[in-house]
Amino acid sequence: MRVEIWSDIACPWCYVGKARFEKALREFPHRDEVEVVHRSFELDPGRAKDDVQPVITMLTEKYGMSPAQAEAGEDNLGAQAAAEGLDYRTRGRDHGSTFDMHRLLHLAKEHGRQERLLDLLYRANFADERSVFDDDERLVELAVAAGLAEEGVRAVLADPRAYADEVRADEREAAQLGANGVPFFVLDRTYGVSGAQPAEVFARALAQAYGERTPLRPVGSAADGSTDGADACGPDGCAVPQR
DSSP: OOOEEEEEOOOOHHHHHHHHHHHHHHTTTTGOOOOEEEEEOSSSOOTTTTEEEEHHHHHHHHHHOHHHHHHHHHHHHHHHHHHTHHHHOEEEEEEEHHHHHHHHHHHHHHHHHHHHHHHHHHHHHHHHHSOOOOOHHHHHHHHTTTTTOOHHHHHHOOOOOTTTTEEEEHHHHHHHHHOOOOEEEEEEETTEESSSHHHHHHHHHHHHHHHHHOOOEEESSSSTTTTTTOOEEEETOOOOOOO
């Protein structure tokens, strides 16, 4: 069974959702038969590589939040991440283009190192002090740490066309499947799970999708199976529950 996950490195709910999905997968009896493929989705497509700004500033300018609202949202996301055993810096992070990171993830996929690189990129963005934006040397370090050859990594970063078509193809496919936010999980092209759902929702989706071949339909935590209100990042921002 194949699970495809559309996500963006700049998306905090993708970071949290990945951990929740992996928790469910570890307990899934047929986990050794599950292939996980990560696909590209930019929350800020077209953003210039050198257009980097603090996350709090981005939230206030792009989504109309007050600084206090933006900081409260980051604090809440930090708590959600901590509940999954993840480190999360609620202050001092940057926001920028993730296009080059997605291109490198496609390179890593060819070498069987996609999962490792994604984990390193998530941690670098959400937990480390050094920014991953507008810093090719930082991306080279992370890609090499994931097991990629430095020469190949530098070649991709030097050529903006390298793997660009693969990134755009992923994004077009997401749109065709109806995904307008991330994380978005597609299980064996049978079930779709939108947002950073609880681990038990992912567990139920894995069980339902295993061995089935039916049209894509949503699986959620609501009584009717819908995913409305699930925590996700989209064009209108990253939903943060007020708890």
